[in-house]
Structure formats: C-alpha cells, structure tokens
Amino acid sequence: MDRALRVGIIGGGFMGEAHARAARSAGAEVIGVLASSQESSQRAARSLGAEAFSSVAELAGAADVVHVCSPNGLHAEHVRAVIRAGKHVVCEKPLSTDHATADGLVREADEAGVVASVPFVYRFHPMVRQARHLVQQGEIGRLLTVQGQYLQDWMLDPSAWNWRVDPAESGASRAFGDIGSHLVDLLEFVAGERIRRLSAITSIAYPERDGHPVSTEDAAALTVEFTGGAIGSIMVSQVNAGRKNALTIELAGTANNIVFEQEKPDELWIGGESSTRVISRDATVLGDDAARLSAVPAGHPMGYVDAFAGFVRDTYAAIQGSAPEGLPRFADGARANQVIDAVLESARTRQWVDVGEAAVEPLAQSSSAPASPASVTRPATAKETA
Structure with missing residues (x-):
C-alpha cells in the first residue's frame, strides 16, 4: 500500500485518544471517530482533528483498520461489524465479556483473513x-x-x-x-x-x-x-x-x-x-x-506511550504483510477471557479451576448476597480508607 493507512476510532474517551496518538505516531491517518452519541462523536472529532461518523458500518467503510475502544459489553458487536466489512481491527481488552464470545471473534477474524490484534501493550x-x-x-x-x-x-x-x-x-x-x-x-x-x-x-x-x-x-x-x-x-x-x-x-x-x-x-x-x-x-x-x-x-x-506506539506499529506492519515477533492477536485476547472466566468460577465455587474448563454463570449475585471466603463484600474500615 503506497498511501498511509486510514484509521477509524470507536470510542471518544481516554483510550480512543491513546489509540489515535499511537496511530499517528505509526504514520497512519486518523480519518474519523464514532462515540456513544452524535454530540460525543463531534466532541471527539474536534479533539482528534478527524470526522465524526454516525455508524460503525459508515466508519468501517471509510477506514482500512478500526480501533474498538468502546465499553467492554459493546466490543463483540463492534468487532463483528468491522470484520464483516472486511477491515482489519484492533480491539481493547477484554476482547469480550466471556470466553465463548471471544473465541467466536477469533474464528470470525481468521475466516475473514483480517489482522486482528489486542493492545497488551x-x-x-x-x-x-x-x-x-x-x-x-x-x-x-x-x-x-x-x-x-x-x-x-x-x-x-x-x-x-x-x-x-x-x-x-x-x-x-x-x-x-x-x-x-x-x-x-x-x-x-x-x-x-x-x-x-x-x-x-x-x-x-x-x-x-x-x-x-x-x-x-x-x-x-x-x-x-x-x-x-x-x-x-x-x-x-x-x-x-x-x-x-x-x-x-x-x-x-x-x-x-x-x-x-x-x-x-x-x-x-x-x-x-x-x-x-x-x-x-x-x-x-x-x-x-x-x-x-x-x-x-x-x-x-x-514509557507507556512508547510501548503503545510499538504495539500499533507492529499491528500496522502485520497489515502490510510482515510477521512481527510477539504481536498479541485475538487468540491472546480470548486467552485472557479464558483466565478471567476461571477466576470468576473459582471465586464463586471456592474451588481450584483448571483454566480452559471454566464455566461462568450469569452475572454475579448482587452485593446483598451472603459473603463467603471467596467473595468478600464489606465496607472498608477507616484504616483502609486513610
């Protein structure tokens, strides 16, 4: 590709700004941003010096690679839209809110033949x-x-x-x-x-x-x-x-x-x-x-900014056909979800859990549930908040 990569950002907060900064450091052009509302998108666009978009499909259609920096519960929806548009994708961790969904995103990215990375920077x-x-x-x-x-x-x-x-x-x-x-x-x-x-x-x-x-x-x-x-x-x-x-x-x-x-x-x-x-x-x-x-x-x-820039440079190098050492792909993001699921299962059951065999139930019980040694819910003491 003779021209600079065109980058779209989903998310108008701190992480969206961090991704945009790293993208520009890697020589890419940040063309647009999509946030949680039209007002937020316009505000983020002014901050980033880019165009405000109104949908993931519209943003993905204009970009070569889209960085997904939205809240965790929206990651899967946004990633799927980008992949189905045939575009490369960077998704913040956790890749999804559960391992099964994250594993599905790995398969979808592989089948589409797109570069899909997770910023374990x-x-x-x-x-x-x-x-x-x-x-x-x-x-x-x-x-x-x-x-x-x-x-x-x-x-x-x-x-x-x-x-x-x-x-x-x-x-x-x-x-x-x-x-x-x-x-x-x-x-x-x-x-x-x-x-x-x-x-x-x-x-x-x-x-x-x-x-x-x-x-x-x-x-x-x-x-x-x-x-x-x-x-x-x-x-x-x-x-x-x-x-x-x-x-x-x-x-x-x-x-x-x-x-x-x-x-x-x-x-x-x-x-x-x-x-x-x-x-x-x-x-x-x-x-x-x-x-x-x-x-x-x-x-x-x-420091952190340099590490972030290194991650984005290697992602873009992979898009250009290189195979940089140690680039965290979607499989690594799914692995993190696998461990998260195991942590939640172990805390719930108070048992050792083999990672890879964890099965997490629906969202945790409210904090009014009785506390157990593996899931302690209590007010902090004065000493802890000093």
Missing part, C-alpha cells in the same frame, strides 16, 4: 522483551516460582463510579478483567508457559457506590500453577492507596531471578545466588527483539 517495553529473551536462553534455569501484581488506587474513593463498575457494560469482572488481563498476559508471555490451574478469591471494598449496588470486584488474589510445574501468586487491586500503575512481575528459576517493574520500565533486575545486578535499557547490549523496540537512545526514558 506492556509486552512492548524493551525490557520485557529482554526478560523474555533471558528466559528463552535458559538464563534463569528451570522456572520455579512466579509472582505478579498490578496495583492501582483510582477506585479507593467510595463515590468513584463509571461504566466499568456496571456489569451490564463491563462484564462480570472489573479489576481482574481491566488490569489482571494485562498482568496474566505479561506473565505468560515472558515465562513462555501458561497457567494450568488457579484458585482465586475476590473482594468488594464498598457494596454501594454513588447509590448503585456493586457486584464487580475491586481486588483479586490468585494462587496459580503453570504448565511446567512452577507455582505462583497474583494480586490485582484498584483500591491500593498510593499505587497508580504498579505492575510488577518476578520469575525465579534454578539459576537466576528476574524482576520487571512497569513504573521503572528502562530497568531489569537480575538476582543470582551470590550477586544481583540491574540492566538498563541500551540497544547495544540487548537481544534483537528488545533492541528493535528501543525507540530512543539509552539514557532517554521510554
């Missing part, structure tokens, strides 16, 4: 690729234990409310679906193994927000077993005071231990039995894939 930090490279090269030895956490505090205020709290719009999982999906994808991507089974417990900090009952979790804690036998723990919370985007992964093996912290994205900690060291991002000493994603010289910091 943390994969695109160069030091994440370096961690993966070290694991692949056997530098950590046989994987023994895995730890991961993703902590935020934006839901700590008991009055905090947006569409993500409403299961009709976001699905039955909130914190784990929103940020736990990123964390699990990152752990499995770096480890090169999948979670085989898990035991999960979830909690709700406030049974009511802004006059609405709450049934989606604020936090989740998991014990996991990987396919190679490693065991681990995962903590996800959106009510952890002072933590903004504290995503950390730690993989310990028989030889070495590696730690990546998303809030220190240019560093990778490596621990051995007799010494520890910190590797700083420098393309001259990194593996090929990590070096490829190092967009600026060593000493200039890279």
Whole structure:
C-alpha cells in the first residue's frame, strides 16, 4: 500500500485518544471517530482533528483498520461489524465479556483473513522483551516460582463510579478483567508457559457506590500453577492507596531471578545466588527483539506511550504483510477471557479451576448476597480508607 493507512476510532474517551496518538505516531491517518452519541462523536472529532461518523458500518467503510475502544459489553458487536466489512481491527481488552464470545471473534477474524490484534501493550517495553529473551536462553534455569501484581488506587474513593463498575457494560469482572488481563498476559508471555490451574478469591471494598449496588470486584488474589510445574501468586487491586500503575512481575528459576517493574520500565533486575545486578535499557547490549523496540537512545526514558506506539506499529506492519515477533492477536485476547472466566468460577465455587474448563454463570449475585471466603463484600474500615 503506497498511501498511509486510514484509521477509524470507536470510542471518544481516554483510550480512543491513546489509540489515535499511537496511530499517528505509526504514520497512519486518523480519518474519523464514532462515540456513544452524535454530540460525543463531534466532541471527539474536534479533539482528534478527524470526522465524526454516525455508524460503525459508515466508519468501517471509510477506514482500512478500526480501533474498538468502546465499553467492554459493546466490543463483540463492534468487532463483528468491522470484520464483516472486511477491515482489519484492533480491539481493547477484554476482547469480550466471556470466553465463548471471544473465541467466536477469533474464528470470525481468521475466516475473514483480517489482522486482528489486542493492545497488551506492556509486552512492548524493551525490557520485557529482554526478560523474555533471558528466559528463552535458559538464563534463569528451570522456572520455579512466579509472582505478579498490578496495583492501582483510582477506585479507593467510595463515590468513584463509571461504566466499568456496571456489569451490564463491563462484564462480570472489573479489576481482574481491566488490569489482571494485562498482568496474566505479561506473565505468560515472558515465562513462555501458561497457567494450568488457579484458585482465586475476590473482594468488594464498598457494596454501594454513588447509590448503585456493586457486584464487580475491586481486588483479586490468585494462587496459580503453570504448565511446567512452577507455582505462583497474583494480586490485582484498584483500591491500593498510593499505587497508580504498579505492575510488577518476578520469575525465579534454578539459576537466576528476574524482576520487571512497569513504573521503572528502562530497568531489569537480575538476582543470582551470590550477586544481583540491574540492566538498563541500551540497544547495544540487548537481544534483537528488545533492541528493535528501543525507540530512543539509552539514557532517554521510554514509557507507556512508547510501548503503545510499538504495539500499533507492529499491528500496522502485520497489515502490510510482515510477521512481527510477539504481536498479541485475538487468540491472546480470548486467552485472557479464558483466565478471567476461571477466576470468576473459582471465586464463586471456592474451588481450584483448571483454566480452559471454566464455566461462568450469569452475572454475579448482587452485593446483598451472603459473603463467603471467596467473595468478600464489606465496607472498608477507616484504616483502609486513610
């Protein structure tokens, strides 16, 4: 294709703006936007310097690729419309509100022959690729234990409310679906193994927000077993005071231990039995894939915006016929939904769940239901809200 890719954006909020910025960074032309109402579409169009569209069909007809950044409950509808128009698609995670629907979207995209990707953008930090490279090269030895956490505090205020709290719009999982999906994808991507089974417990900090009952979790804690036998723990919370985007992964093996912290994205900690060291991002000493994603010289910091841009560049390269390493496709998005379903099933039944065999019932019971050890619903204490 001799001309720039024409990009359409569905969604007029923060994520729509992030996608538009990354699209332009990759050399594409953002031609239009569709939001939840005509007024919202026009407002987003002014902000993005693009045209306001009135339907998905109209937008898909004008674009080469459409980025779906609408609320989770609308993802499947919007993705199907784009695929049926024969256009490439980028869909925010979670791909759908359940694994069965997500799996269907994978099949539809494959049958249509379109490029379909999911922005698990943390994969695109160069030091994440370096961690993966070290694991692949056997530098950590046989994987023994895995730890991961993703902590935020934006839901700590008991009055905090947006569409993500409403299961009709976001699905039955909130914190784990929103940020736990990123964390699990990152752990499995770096480890090169999948979670085989898990035991999960979830909690709700406030049974009511802004006059609405709450049934989606604020936090989740998991014990996991990987396919190679490693065991681990995962903590996800959106009510952890002072933590903004504290995503950390730690993989310990028989030889070495590696730690990546998303809030220190240019560093990778490596621990051995007799010494520890910190590797700083420098393309001259990194593996090929990590070096490829190092967009600026060593000493200039890279971060979330750069990782997002790397994801979009690789998606567009795939559209142009390349096969970039580590591009998260719809199958990866469906995998995240598979794990989310398993977390919800385990929290509901208080049992270990084999990932891939989870069967989630309709939306969780209201917060007035009796609490159990696996699904705790209670007001926060004064200490927790301090």
